[in-house]
Amino acid sequence: MSDGEDVPEMTTTTSRTQAPPEPEQPPEPRRGLWWRLLHRWHYGFVGVLGAVTCFCLSLTPSLLPRGPGLQAVIGGISAAIGYGFGALAVWLTSKLLNRPMPRPGRLAWRILAAVSAVAVLVMLYLGAAWQRDIHELMGVDAPARPRYLVVLPLALLLGVGLVGLMRALRHLARVTGRLLGRVIPASTARVITGLAVVLLALGVLNGVVLDGFFAITDNSFKAINAETEPDAAQPTDPLRSGGPGSLVSWASLGKQGRNFVSGGPTTDQLRAFGGIRVEQPIRVYAGLDSAETSRERAALAVEELQRTGAFDRKVLLVITTTGTGWVDSGGVDPLEYMYNGDTAMVALQYSYLPSWLSFLVDKERARQAGRDLFNAVYGAWSKLPLSQRPKLLLFGESLGSFGAESAFSGADDIRNRVDGMLLVGPPNRNELWREFVADRDPGTPEILPTYENGATIRFARDPATDLDRPTPTWASPRVVYLQHPSDPIVWWGPRLMVSRPDWLAEPRGADVSPDIRWYPMVTFWQVTADMAFSTGVPDGHGHSYGAEPVAAWADIAPPEGWTPQRTADLTALIAAGGGD
Numbered sequence: 407m408s409d410g411e412d413v414p415e416m417t418t419t420t421s422r423t424q425a426p427p428e429p430e431q432p433p434e435p436r437r438g439l440w441w442r443l444l445h446r447w448h449y450g451f452v453g454v455l456g457a458v459t460c461f462c463l464s465l466t467p468s469l470l471p472r473g474p475g476l477q478a479v480i481g482g483i484s485a486a487i488g489y490g491f492g493a494l495a496v497w498l499t500s501k502l503l504n505r506p507m508p509r510p511g512r513l514a515w516r517i518l519a520a521v522s523a524v525a526v527l528v529m530l531y532l533g534a535a536w537q538r539d540i541h542e543l544m545g546v547d548a549p550a551r552p553r554y555l556v557v558l559p560l561a562l563l564l565g566v567g568l569v570g571l572m573r574a575l576r577h578l579a580r581v582t583g584r585l586l587g588r589v590i591p592a593s594t595a596r597v598i599t600g601l602a603v604v605l606l607a608l609g610v611l612n613g614v615v616l617d618g619f620f621a622i623t624d625n626s627f628k629a630i631n632a633e634t635e636p637d638a639a640q641p642t643d644p645l646r647s648g649g650p651g652s653l654v655s656w657a658s659l660g661k662q663g664r665n666f667v668s669g670g671p672t673t674d675q676l677r678a679f680g681g682i683r684v685e686q687p688i689r690v691y692a693g694l695d696s697a698e699t700s701r702e703r704a705a706l707a708v709e710e711l712q713r714t715g716a717f718d719r720k721v722l723l724v725i726t727t728t729g730t731g732w733v734d735s736g737g738v739d740p741l742e743y744m745y746n747g748d749t750a751m752v753a754l755q756y757s758y759l760p761s762w763l764s765f766l767v768d769k770e771r772a773r774q775a776g777r778d779l780f781n782a783v784y785g786a787w788s789k790l791p792l793s794q795r796p797k798l799l800l801f802g803e804s805l806g807s808f809g810a811e812s813a814f815s816g817a818d819d820i821r822n823r824v825d826g827m828l829l830v831g832p833p834n835r836n837e838l839w840r841e842f843v844a845d846r847d848p849g850t851p852e853i854l855p856t857y858e859n860g861a862t863i864r865f866a867r868d869p870a871t872d873l874d875r876p877t878p879t880w881a882s883p884r885v886v887y888l889q890h891p892s893d894p895i896v897w898w899g900p901r902l903m904v905s906r907p908d909w910l911a912e913p914r915g916a917d918v919s920p921d922i923r924w925y926p927m928v929t930f931w932q933v934t935a936d937m938a939f940s941t942g943v944p945d946g947h948g949h950s951y952g953a954e955p956v957a958a959w960a961d962i963a964p965p966e967g968w969t970p971q972r973t974a975d976l977t978a979l980i981a982a983g984g985g986d
Contacts, residue, residue, distance in 0.1 A: 451510040451518065453492035458522045460488025460928055461561060465533030467919040468932035469892045470939060470948050471540040473549050477533070478557045480935050482564025484928050489569055491927075530554055536921055543917050544892075544943045633661050638668045645688045645714050653710050660693035660755050662731035667691050669735060671742055679979060680746040687742045688714045688750035693731065700756060700774045704782035707752050716750030717787065719796050721963065723751045724783050726776040726802040726809035731755030734803050736980055737830060737955040741799070743976055744965050750796070754779045756809075769808070769835075776802070776809025784813075784823055797963055798823075803830040804895060804949065807887075811838040820885060821862055826962040827885040831949050834899040839887060847876075852908040853891045853915045867891060867915065868946075869957040870973075884962045888951055891915020894936035895949050902930040917947050945981070953980040 464484035465477065472480070500507050510518075534551040541548035640656045641649035646667045648656035659667065667689045676684040690710040692703040716722055721741055725733055733753050742749050756775035780800065787798055802810030807829035814820045816838065820827065832839045842863055846855035856876050857863045863885045866872035873886065889896045897909055906924040914920050923929075936948075945952025960973040 449489075450493055450496055451514065452496045453489040454522075455518060456488035456490075456492030456495075457485040457565060458488070458518075458525065460484040460491075461565070462525050462529040463925045463928045464561075464932065465529045465536075465557075466925070466928075466932075467536040467540055467922045468929070468936055469894050469897070469918060469922070470936040470943060471537055471544055471546065471548070472935065472939070474553045474556050475560070476935055476939070477537075477554070478560035479564065480931055481557055481561030482568065483931050485561060485565035486568035486572075487927050487931075489565070490572065526558060530557060533557075536919060539921075540919050543919065544947045546944065634664055635661065638664045640664075641667055643686055645686050647689065647691045647710055651713070653706060653713060654690075654692055654696050658693045658695040659691055660695065660731050660758075662727070662733065663691040663693040663753075663755055666731075666733045666753060670739055671747075673747060676743060676747045679743050679976070682746060685719075685747040687747045688716045688719065690714065690716065690750070690752040691755070692753075693755045694758065700754070700771070700778045701782075703754055704775075704778040707754060707779060708782045708786050711750060711752055711783070712786065714750065716752070717790060717794075717796060719748050719750045720965075721745050721749040721799060722783070722787065722796040723749065723799045723801055724780050724810075725751060725753035726772070726779065726800075726806040727753050727755060728804050728806050729757045729759045729772070731757070734830070734951075734955075736951065736953055737801055737803055737828065740953075740956045740959050740976055740980055741963075743979070744959065744968065744972075752779070752783060769805075772805055772809040773812040776806075776812040780810070780813035797825045799963055800824055800827040801829075803951070805833060807832040807839075808836050811836055814838065816841070817858070817862055821883055825883050827883070828888070828955060828958050828962055829886070830888045830951050830955060831893055831895050832887055832889060833895050834897060842887075851912045853889070853912065863887070865889060866958065869954055869961065870977075873958070873961045880961070886958045886962055888954055888958060890917065890947060890949075890951075892917045892943075892947050893949050894933045894940050898933045898937055900930075902933060903927055953977045956980055 461481050461484055464481045496507050531551075534554040537554075538548040538551070638661075641647075643649050644651045646652070647654040648659050648664065648667050656664065670687055670689060671679075673684050673686055676687075688711075690707055692707045692710070694703075697703040697706050711717065711722075723738060723741060725738060727733055731753070738751055741751075754775050756771040784798070787795060800810050800813075802808070810827070810829060811832075814823070829836075829839070834840070842857045843852055843855050846852070846857050847859060850856040854867060854872065854875075855865055857865075860876045861881060862883065864873055864875070864880070865887045867888075867890055869886065869888060873880075891909070892915060897907065899907075901907070902924075904926060909915075910922065910924040910929075914922060940949035942948070943950055946954070956977040957973055960968060960970075960976075
């Protein structure tokens with residue numbers, strides 16, 4: 407009996423001490439791939455919304471046509487920026503409310519996924535159509551529409567990688583902050599750590615990555631500068647730098663200097679076009695290795711001009727080169743044809759780097775070179791009797807126009823010291839250009855402004871038709887800025903990140919898509935990418951000006967008896983590659 411009595415007592419004790427079993431929970435519903443990926447990598451709802459929005463906006467048109475690869479880069483960068491702004495908005499809101507933001511549920515994520523999929527597919531379709539239209543505006547063939555399908559995966563990889571990089575930096579800051587928090591107040595530790603990580607990143611970028619990059623590129627372009635093109639032969643004419651009796655050695659001219667002095671139209675070509683007595687044009691150049699400093703190179707160039715008799719010619723052209731020392735033959739050869747070779751030209755090299763790199767690291771060199779060369783030439787020219795002075799003209803293209811402007815303080819200074827000036831594709835950072843455009847006559851557009859009723863300075867997209875604005879009457883000296891509405895070099899600037907420029911508030915230019923709009927940050931990256939391929943479009947668009955300088959020079963400094971028909975003939979000749 408005792409065994410039988412023990413059993414109920416044990417059972418009673420157990421029932422008093424053991425908690426009743428919990429009811430069985432229903433199995434958690436299976437998550438979709440979208441949900442699992444987002445939550446595994448901790449992507450925020452608002453951040454993803456920002457990324458999708460910015461990616462879709464990046465597919466809208468910009469100034470120049472772009473292929474799928476370039477579009478993917480723009481899309482990936484834009485998506486990463488959008489995600490960052492979304493995450494920042496959530497963080498700031500939670501700090502202001504002093505509580506965490508509620509997390510969206512599965513339904514919100516599903517709606518976002520569905521809307522995003524539709525939006526991305528629609529924008530990819532529209533983006534391909536917009537690109538086809540821009541390609542047609544430029545007169546080039548557009549890639550097949552299906553190729554744009556690669557944009558999404560490539561942009562996704564780039565965007566995820568950039569977000570991951572930012573998260574790695576944030577994680578580094580947190581770990582360092584926890585370590586510092588053991589010895590100083592936590593709030594102070596977080597501030598110090600955040601600043602330290604930012605400064606470290608900038609320091610590494612500037613001191614290691616950028617310095618290393620520029621060191622490598624400088625050495626690379628220095629090696630290129632020492633090369634000689636197969637068709638660039640050392641001159642046998644004493645009227646060319648590097649030739650017999652020259653004060654500048656052939657070796658010191660650099661690659662672009664050797665191209666310049668060995669190029670240009672021959673006397674036979676000049677005679678075939680002019681049909682009368684011609685002279686051998688004078689071309690003077692000083693390379694980076696020709697003298698130690700910019701001022702010494704300028705002085706040496708003036709000595710070369712005096713040695714060759716340049717001040718006895720009808721025209722003396724001062725050229726500010728681009729970064730590598732390049733001179734556009736389409737911008738200078740026309741004057742030699744127009745004046746039957748009775749011309750002298752002088753140029754100076756100030757860098758090994760191409761213009762886009764020079765603008766970042768050699769901008770001051772361009773400014774100094776332009777100022778030193780013009781001032782040295784002007785100093786010698788101004789001492790001549792008025793009746794014996796050649797026409798003093800100035801030419802600069804792209805970064806060369808930046809250097810050319812640097813010799814002058816404003817419009818009055820230009821009027822007092824030069825007989826004519828042609829500046830092609832001026833960068834948006836050109837100080838005088840920005841001043842003239844900002845102070846343009848009321849009611850005139852930024853893409854084709856009028857300044858002081860066109861008294862001295864005029865702007866043109868097509869010089870054959872635009873330079874009669876606002877009136878055909880135009881006093882000397884004459885200054886012309888050539889600028890295409892589709893040239894990203896002219897319109898790019900940091901302010902594109904945060905403010906809409908006038909050229910996107912006005913009616914669009916003739917070769918610009920009417921569908922282009924301004925979006926914060928996105929438009930900046932679009933135009934930045936356009937800059938990299940600004941010369942890869944047909945003449946008359948982007949940063950390709952072809953034979954357009956012919957018509958400009960015909961208005962700035964026409965020789966006696968020059969006619970519109972001669973302008974048309976010379977334009978056709980230069981467009982066909984005549985002279986080089």
